[in-house]
Amino acid sequence: MKVSRRVSDLICVSAKDVKFAWRGGRTVLAVADLQIDRGEKLFLHGASGSGKSTLLGLIAGVFSASAGEINVLDHALGTMSAAERDRLRADALGVIFQQFNLVPYLTLIENVLLPCRFSAARAARTGSTTKAQTTAALELLARLGLRGEAEEGRPASALSVGQQQRVAAARALIGAPSLIIADEPTSALDGASRETFIDTLLSEAKAASVVFVSHDVSLASRFDRSVSMSELNGAFASAVAGR
Amino acid sequence: MALISLAWKSARARAGATILTLIAIALSTALVLAVEKVRAGARAGFEQTVSGADLLVGARSGSVNLLLYAVFRLGDPTANVSWETYQAFAQRRDVAWTIPLSLGDSHGGFRVLGTNTDYFELYRYGEKRPLAFAVGAPFDEVHDAVLGAQAARELGYGLGDEFAISHGVRSAAFAEHSDHPFRVAGVLDPTGTPVDRTIHISLEGMEAVHVGFAEGAPRAIGRRPVGAPEPPQPEDLTPDAITAFLVGLKSRAATLRYQRDVNTYRREALTGVIPGVALAQLWRVLGPAEQALRGVSFLVVAAGLTGLLTTLLSTLNERRREIAVLRAVGARQRDVFALLVLESTLVAGLGAVIGAAALNLLLAGFGGGLEASIGAPLGRLGLSVYDACVVAAVTGLGFLLGFVPGWIAYRRSLSDGLTVRV
Numbered sequence: 001m002k003v004s005r006r007v008s009d010l011i012c013v014s015a016k017d018v019k020f021a022w023r024g025g026r027t028v029l030a031v032a033d034l035q036i037d038r039g040e041k042l043f044l045h046g047a048s049g050s051g052k053s054t055l056l057g058l059i060a061g062v063f064s065a066s067a068g069e070i071n072v073l074d075h076a077l078g079t080m081s082a083a084e085r086d087r088l089r090a091d092a093l094g095v096i097f098q099q100f101n102l103v104p105y106l107t108l109i110e111n112v113l114l115p116c117r118f119s120a121a122r123a124a125r126t127g128s129t130t131k132a133q134t135t136a137a138l139e140l141l142a143r144l145g146l147r148g149e150a151e152e153g154r155p156a157s158a159l160s161v162g163q164q165q166r167v168a169a170a171r172a173l174i175g176a177p178s179l180i181i182a183d184e185p186t187s188a189l190d191g192a193s194r195e196t197f198i199d200t201l202l203s204e205a206k207a208a209s210v211v212f213v214s215h216d217v218s219l220a221s222r223f224d225r226s227v228s229m230s231e232l233n234g235a236f237a238s239a240v241a242g243r
Numbered sequence: 244m245a246l247i248s249l250a251w252k253s254a255r256a257r258a259g260a261t262i263l264t265l266i267a268i269a270l271s272t273a274l275v276l277a278v279e280k281v282r283a284g285a286r287a288g289f290e291q292t293v294s295g296a297d298l299l300v301g302a303r304s305g306s307v308n309l310l311l312y313a314v315f316r317l318g319d320p321t322a323n324v325s326w327e328t329y330q331a332f333a334q335r336r337d338v339a340w341t342i343p344l345s346l347g348d349s350h351g352g353f354r355v356l357g358t359n360t361d362y363f364e365l366y367r368y369g370e371k372r373p374l375a376f377a378v379g380a381p382f383d384e385v386h387d388a389v390l391g392a393q394a395a396r397e398l399g400y401g402l403g404d405e406f407a408i409s410h411g412v413r414s415a416a417f418a419e420h421s422d423h424p425f426r427v428a429g430v431l432d433p434t435g436t437p438v439d440r441t442i443h444i445s446l447e448g449m450e451a452v453h454v455g456f457a458e459g460a461p462r463a464i465g466r467r468p469v470g471a472p473e474p475p476q477p478e479d480l481t482p483d484a485i486t487a488f489l490v491g492l493k494s495r496a497a498t499l500r501y502q503r504d505v506n507t508y509r510r511e512a513l514t515g516v517i518p519g520v521a522l523a524q525l526w527r528v529l530g531p532a533e534q535a536l537r538g539v540s541f542l543v544v545a546a547g548l549t550g551l552l553t554t555l556l557s558t559l560n561e562r563r564r565e566i567a568v569l570r571a572v573g574a575r576q577r578d579v580f581a582l583l584v585l586e587s588t589l590v591a592g593l594g595a596v597i598g599a600a601a602l603n604l605l606l607a608g609f610g611g612g613l614e615a616s617i618g619a620p621l622g623r624l625g626l627s628v629y630d631a632c633v634v635a636a637v638t639g640l641g642f643l644l645g646f647v648p649g650w651i652a653y654r655r656s657l658s659d660g661l662t663v664r665v
Binding site (some may be wrong): 053054056062082083086087089090091095097100101103105106114115117118119122142171181183234 | 245249252253255256564565567568569570571572573574575576577578660661662
C-alpha cells in the first residue's frame with residue numbers, strides 16, 4: 001500500500017544539512033538530517049540554548065536557513081518568500097508556546113479562531129460560516145474542558161496558566177493543521193495536568209504530526225519517537241565540546 | 244478587515260491610554276479649527292467694519308491712515324476737508340447719501356465723533372446691518388449725545404446723564420469744555436466695531452464746543468476784562484470743515500469715476516478709498532500675527548500627535564507577546580506593521596473627528612453669544628472644507644506616525660521568531 005504512494009506524501013518535515021547563523025554570528029544550529037513522518041508524534045528533548053527554538057522557527061518558516069534544505073509538507077521553504085512561508089504556517093501549522101499564548105483583549109473563542117483570520121483554507125476546514133466556526137471552536141474548547149469558561153466570554157487573562165495552555169492547544173488544533181509545534185507547552189504545569197494535557201493534545205491531533213519540545217525526558221514515553229537536541233544539533237555538540 | 248478589528252480591539256483593551264490620547268488629539272484638532280474660525284470670523288468682521296458705503300473721503304493721506312482715523316478713530320487726521328468741498332461732492336447727481344464725520348475731541352478716553360442723524364439711519368456694518376438703539380433716540384438738540392455700547396458701559400452713563408468733553412484725545416481737566424455739558428440722548432446696541440467705543444454728537448454740537456476755541460486753548464480768565472460781555476453764541480453753527488465723509492452712490496458702477504474725481508480734485512488735496520479694499524489692506528498688516536496664531540495651534544496638534552506616538556511606543560514591549568502569537572498563527576510581518584499603523588490611524592482619525600464635531604456642536608450652541616461679544620460672525624461658520632482638510636491631515640499624520648512603531652515591531656518580529664519574549 002505505502003509503496004504505491006509518493007515518498008513526499010509520507011513525509012511531513014525533512015531537513016538536510018541545515019545550518020543557521022544570525023547575521024555575522026557563529027552557527028547556532030547544524031542539523032545533518034531530520035525527518036518527521038506524517039502523523040508522527042516526535043518528542044524533541046533539549047536543554048535551553050540547545051537550538052530547539054531556532055529549529056522550530058526554521059520549521060515554522062519564521063526564520064530561513066543559512067544553508068541546507070528544509071521541506072515542510074512538500075514545500076521547499078528555501079524557495080519560498082517570507083509571505084509564502086507565513087501563508088503555509090497559517091494554513092497548515094499549529095503552534096503552542098510555553099506561556100503567554102493568548103491575545104489578552106480577545107475572548108477565548110476569538111483566540112482559538114485566530115488562525116482562521118489569517119488563512120481562508122483553515123477557516124474553510126473549521127466551518128463554512130462564521131457561526132459554524134464559532135460552534136467548532138466551542139466544541140473543541142468543550143472537549144478540552146473549557147466549555148464554561150468559553151461560554152462565559154471571560155477574558156483570556158482571567159484564566160489559570162493550565163487553562164490558558166489548553167486554549168492555546170485548541171488554537172493550534174483548530175481547522176485540522178498537518179503539523180503541530182509545541183515548545184515546552186507543559187513546563188508551566190504541574191505533574192498531573194501535564195499528563196492530561198499531553199494525552200488530550202495527542203488524541204485531538206489525530207492525523208497531524210506533532211513536534212513536542214521539552215526538557216523533561218519522563219514525558220518521552222508517550223511519543224512515537226524521541227530525539228535529543230544535543231545529538232541532532234551538530235553546532236551545539238561542537239560548542240559544548242569546545243568549552 | 245481582520246486587522247482593523249484586531250487594531251480596534253487592541254486600542255480598546257488599552258482604554259485608559261487610548262482615551263487620553265484621543266482627548267489630546269481631539270482638543271488639539273478643536274483648537275486648530277477654533278483658531279481658524281475665529282480668524283476667519285475676525286477677518287470677516289474686520290473687513291465689514293464699515294459696509295454699505297462705496298467710498299470714504301478725507302484729506303490727502305495714505306488709505307490705511309485715512310481708515311485708521313476715520314473708521315477706527317485711531318490717531319489724528321493730518322488735515323480736514325472743507326465744508327464747501329464736502330458740499331460739492333455731496334450734492335453730485337450720482338450720490339445717494341453721505342455721512343459727515345468730524346473727529347477731534349474725546350471724553351473719558353472715548354473718541355467724540357461729530358456727525359448728523361443720517362449716521363444712525365445709513366451707517367452699515369457686518370452684513371449690511373444698521374445701527375440699533377438699546378435705549379433713547381438720535382440726537383435732537385445741539386448738546387445731545389449718543390453713546391456706543393462700550394462707551395456707555397465703561398463710563399457708566401445712562402439716558403439723561405450729563406458730561407463734558409475735552410479737547411484732543413487725552414482727558415485733561417484743564418482743557419475740558421465744561422461750559423458745554425452734553426446730555427446722553429441714546430445708547431446704541433453692541434456692534435463689535437469701533438462704533439461701540441464712540442461718543443456721537445451732532446456737527447452743530449461739536450461746532451458749539453469750539454466757538455471761541457479757535458486758538459486751540461480756552462481763553463485765560465485774566466485776559467477777559469472784568470465786566471466784558473460773554474463771548475457771543477453765533478447763530479450759525481455750520482462747521483468750517485469736517486474730517487472725512489462716507490459716500491453711498493446711486494450706482495456701484497460709478498464708484499471708480501467718483502474716486503478718480505476725488506483723488507484729482509484741484510481745489511483741495513483729497514483721498515478717496517473703497518472701505519472694503521482699504522480694510523483688506525489693513526488686515527494684511529496684521530498677517531504675521533495671524534500666521535503666528537495659526538502656527539501655535541499647529542504646534543499643539545504636533546504635541547497631541549507626539550502623545551499618540553509615545554503611547555504606541557510605550558505599549559510595544561507588552562505587545563511583543565501578542566505579536567509573537569499573531570506571527571505564530573500566520574500573520575505576515577507586514578500584517579504586524581499594518582496593525583500598528585492601523586491603530587495609530589484609527590486613534591488619530593477618531594480623535595480628529597471627535598474634536599471637529601465637539602467644536603462645531605459648541606459653536607452651534609454658543610456661537611451666537613460669542614458672536615455678540617467679540618463682534619465676529621462665528622455662528623454661520625459651520626462645518627467647512629477646512630474642517631474636513633484638518634481632520635484628514637491629522638488622520639494622515641497619525642497614519643505616517645504609525646510607521647515608527649510599525650517599523651520597530653516589524654524588525655523585532657523578524658528576530659523574535661516564534662519565541663515569546665517576556
